Amino acid sequence: MNSSTREGRALPWALVTPALGWTLLFFVLPFVAMGLSSLRGSGDSSFSLANYSQFFANPAYWQAMVNSLEVTAIVTVVSVLLAYPFAWILAEQVPERWQRAALMLAVLPFWTSYVVRSYSWLLVLSQNGVINRALVGSGLLSEPLQLANTRFATVTGFVHFFVMLLTLTIFANLKQLSPSYRKAAADLGAGPARTFWHVILPLTLPGIMVGAFLTFVLCIGDYITPQILGGNNELVMPQLVMMQIGRRGDFPLASALSIILMAVVTVAYLACARWLKIERT
Amino acid sequence: MRLALRILGGLYAIAIYGFIFLPVVVLVLFSLQATSFPIPPFTGPSLRWYEAVLTDTRLTAALVNSLLVASLSSLVAVTLGFLSAWGFARFVLPGSALLRGLITLPLTVSYLIIGMGLLVLFNWVGVPKSLIAAGIGHVVINLPLCFAIIYSQMGDHQVNIERAARDLGAPEWKVLLLITVPVLAPAIFAAFFLSMTFSWDEFVISFLLTRFDTTLPVEIWNLLRSGLNPKTNAVGSLVFAVSIVLVLLFELTLLRRKKP
Amino acid sequence: MSAPLVDIRAVSHRFGEHLALKDVSLRIEPGSYTILLGPSGSGKTTLLSILGGFVRPSEGKVFIRGEDCTTMPPARRPTTTVFQDYALFPHMSVGNNVGFGLRMRGVDGTTRAAKAREALALVGLASAFDKKPHQLSGGQRQRVALARALVVEPAVLLLDEPLGALDLKLRRQMQDELKAIQKRVGTAFVHVTHDQEEAMALADHCVVMNDGRIEDEGTPERVYSRPATRFSATFMGESTILAGTVAEATGDTLLIRTRCGPVSLPGSSLPAGAAVALAIRPEHIVLGSDAGGVRLGDARVSDVVFQGSFKRVLATSALDPSLGFIAKAPAAAGIQPGDTVAVSCDSQDIIMLAD
Numbered sequence: 001m002n003s004s005t006r007e008g009r010a011l012p013w014a015l016v017t018p019a020l021g022w023t024l025l026f027f028v029l030p031f032v033a034m035g036l037s038s039l040r041g042s043g044d045s046s047f048s049l050a051n052y053s054q055f056f057a058n059p060a061y062w063q064a065m066v067n068s069l070e071v072t073a074i075v076t077v078v079s080v081l082l083a084y085p086f087a088w089i090l091a092e093q094v095p096e097r098w099q100r101a102a103l104m105l106a107v108l109p110f111w112t113s114y115v116v117r118s119y120s121w122l123l124v125l126s127q128n129g130v131i132n133r134a135l136v137g138s139g140l141l142s143e144p145l146q147l148a149n150t151r152f153a154t155v156t157g158f159v160h161f162f163v164m165l166l167t168l169t170i171f172a173n174l175k176q177l178s179p180s181y182r183k184a185a186a187d188l189g190a191g192p193a194r195t196f197w198h199v200i201l202p203l204t205l206p207g208i209m210v211g212a213f214l215t216f217v218l219c220i221g222d223y224i225t226p227q228i229l230g231g232n233n234e235l236v237m238p239q240l241v242m243m244q245i246g247r248r249g250d251f252p253l254a255s256a257l258s259i260i261l262m263a264v265v266t267v268a269y270l271a272c273a274r275w276l277k278i279e280r281t
Numbered sequence: 282m283r284l285a286l287r288i289l290g291g292l293y294a295i296a297i298y299g300f301i302f303l304p305v306v307v308l309v310l311f312s313l314q315a316t317s318f319p320i321p322p323f324t325g326p327s328l329r330w331y332e333a334v335l336t337d338t339r340l341t342a343a344l345v346n347s348l349l350v351a352s353l354s355s356l357v358a359v360t361l362g363f364l365s366a367w368g369f370a371r372f373v374l375p376g377s378a379l380l381r382g383l384i385t386l387p388l389t390v391s392y393l394i395i396g397m398g399l400l401v402l403f404n405w406v407g408v409p410k411s412l413i414a415a416g417i418g419h420v421v422i423n424l425p426l427c428f429a430i431i432y433s434q435m436g437d438h439q440v441n442i443e444r445a446a447r448d449l450g451a452p453e454w455k456v457l458l459l460i461t462v463p464v465l466a467p468a469i470f471a472a473f474f475l476s477m478t479f480s481w482d483e484f485v486i487s488f489l490l491t492r493f494d495t496t497l498p499v500e501i502w503n504l505l506r507s508g509l510n511p512k513t514n515a516v517g518s519l520v521f522a523v524s525i526v527l528v529l530l531f532e533l534t535l536l537r538r539k540k541p
Numbered sequence: 542m543s544a545p546l547v548d549i550r551a552v553s554h555r556f557g558e559h560l561a562l563k564d565v566s567l568r569i570e571p572g573s574y575t576i577l578l579g580p581s582g583s584g585k586t587t588l589l590s591i592l593g594g595f596v597r598p599s600e601g602k603v604f605i606r607g608e609d610c611t612t613m614p615p616a617r618r619p620t621t622t623v624f625q626d627y628a629l630f631p632h633m634s635v636g637n638n639v640g641f642g643l644r645m646r647g648v649d650g651t652t653r654a655a656k657a658r659e660a661l662a663l664v665g666l667a668s669a670f671d672k673k674p675h676q677l678s679g680g681q682r683q684r685v686a687l688a689r690a691l692v693v694e695p696a697v698l699l700l701d702e703p704l705g706a707l708d709l710k711l712r713r714q715m716q717d718e719l720k721a722i723q724k725r726v727g728t729a730f731v732h733v734t735h736d737q738e739e740a741m742a743l744a745d746h747c748v749v750m751n752d753g754r755i756e757d758e759g760t761p762e763r764v765y766s767r768p769a770t771r772f773s774a775t776f777m778g779e780s781t782i783l784a785g786t787v788a789e790a791t792g793d794t795l796l797i798r799t800r801c802g803p804v805s806l807p808g809s810s811l812p813a814g815a816a817v818a819l820a821i822r823p824e825h826i827v828l829g830s831d832a833g834g835v836r837l838g839d840a841r842v843s844d845v846v847f848q849g850s851f852k853r854v855l856a857t858s859a860l861d862p863s864l865g866f867i868a869k870a871p872a873a874a875g876i877q878p879g880d881t882v883a884v885s886c887d888s889q890d891i892i893m894l895a896d
Contacts, residue, residue, distance in 0.1 A: 128318075
């Protein structure tokens, strides 16, 4: 049965036009504006690819992209590796009636302000922070470690956020699996380890991929965490973009850099979508 | 062997909980610091920094701004999302899949780039930086979410329920008001709640699109420039408390709805 | 003769490329219980949706009480529908669900409540007035849906597989109640199902549908004992189908040659050489003797299934290995797989199909 009612074409369009209009006006149009802006030289009004060639010519800009990709890759891998066993323990070893509460607790800091969360890590990692005081105080170290304003700090802040996010998605994934899979595997003679390796893991892999992709997109586009925790020693792309706007007011270059960043995410998206499609067929 | 695995699992879980809560505990603990630096040793407890936050008119104004922007932009996002979801679910429109794709497209683009685009556009057209500009940006990021949540709930059963109402003589606007909205209330509520949280917490778009009057995350960001400061701890703890209360309320209403 | 309550004239409908209904005409009499019986994809639900006004037919007209309703929206038709998934409004009490149609018609609250109570009492659910739909069992929800559709006093009540979601025992019980309720209210019911037992138990008028067409219609007794087509002979109950050709047509007797031997039947309209199909119901096949009169040769029993009150026997003809007999034997019969038995039947139990 199809649900078409044919009377009147006006009502359906009246329903969807506001949302479509909003998206066109405040999402697509800004994109076009950004594209046009990126093609403008900073001085004259003629169109040129100067902003793009600047990115490819300047090794400092290149380095920001390399940093972004490296940080994102490390964060994604570490977060998945930490979150999967955790989600598994919550789903398998915690008694059913406590599971919801255990999960809620595990993702509680997820709901705090993003800015505050990064700041909290700064408290923990700074020169006189909790960790350094503990290490020096206990005599394990004589000098405090440089933890804040490093890539390590950026990665820690990111991993903290994404472990929570991935725990949520992987937990949901594990709970969705029908218990009969496990029973069937056990019935056919597979031990717990082999059941996990041959049945549970492959079945949850597409969900992990979606979570990993989400991590990738959110991580590579984030400005706050690297700015607060990483500082200016090792710039990533969003910091570079913000720098063009803030200090120099160079909108065309900022636009070009945004579009390049966007292109990288799109390529990753297409690769991921393709991979998922192959998995499914 | 099994016992060893359980113990190992328990230790691992405790370690992860520790990792997750370490910064939060440090944040809240040193918000009660009596001295001027939120670093060990702990000198409190004292509420002086909370007092400082509540008497800081910039922060309280930003808090009100944040609530306004979050609630109004969420209202717009939910309304537009609901209407479009209804339109797409109930009527066969040409190019429907493509148009639905267009509405959900902003989900795959980072906030920074959405904010950048709006900044460039508004700069060209001459729209000044303001809370309204930030609110427009928040609708852009939340509309696809609201659309997706509500659209996913408009299945075949929902179609039949609306048909039954029409069959019994209800005109279209009564179907909408008496059937569709009440039946979808949980999804609409969830969409609104999520939009509120995302808008409430959003930094980069507000940062790019506001100037003098700004939202709480941007104001907190401004506080960070002064380095580590127990006042930042205090305001952060307050924001955290508000979020937890909201999440618990959400959870409770959801649970109550599920019970017969 | 009075005009029919519903008159469907030459209706066709296509969904995109697919032709779901092919030139269907059907009349429904006042106060009748009509069953649309057919497998999924036969077009029965589409026909019901056209009656209810949810689908506008590509061609043809629908008249209800003499009025052209072809393009009339559901709300303005004198029909109401009981949906397969009941489609109860989950956020309203049972009483408000039942009263909804009256509310839309502007009936005041007190009358509405009284009428809703009356309708609930009719379906045996008087006590459920203040409950919410999710507090009811499947069978009870079904009754609420029925009460909700009946309370607005439609001319025709449409039921889309109303018993499909219930388990077997409850289905048989609800079946009896549906019939009783229909007799009491006197409304014409049009009921879609793929269950032939349900059809035989409920229908005054049974409409067998297949592939977008009406294959056969009439009283269930007639459709069962004298099916018009091979499809209705096999869908409404089982049949053994014998293929044959007319060898001789003399006066009002046809001599038909089959691979199991010659069969002579009354009839005259067919020329010699025409291909025919003969159907025999399982209860008419006689095993182990020639008592039936028409001999159909020997057969080897391939399977015997005990069904409680009888045994269902499948046997392969010795004369034509592609022919399988379906027969009913008494529960006490000592028949075994592997036995070879003689098969016969009475010539008046042989149904000649138009094919």
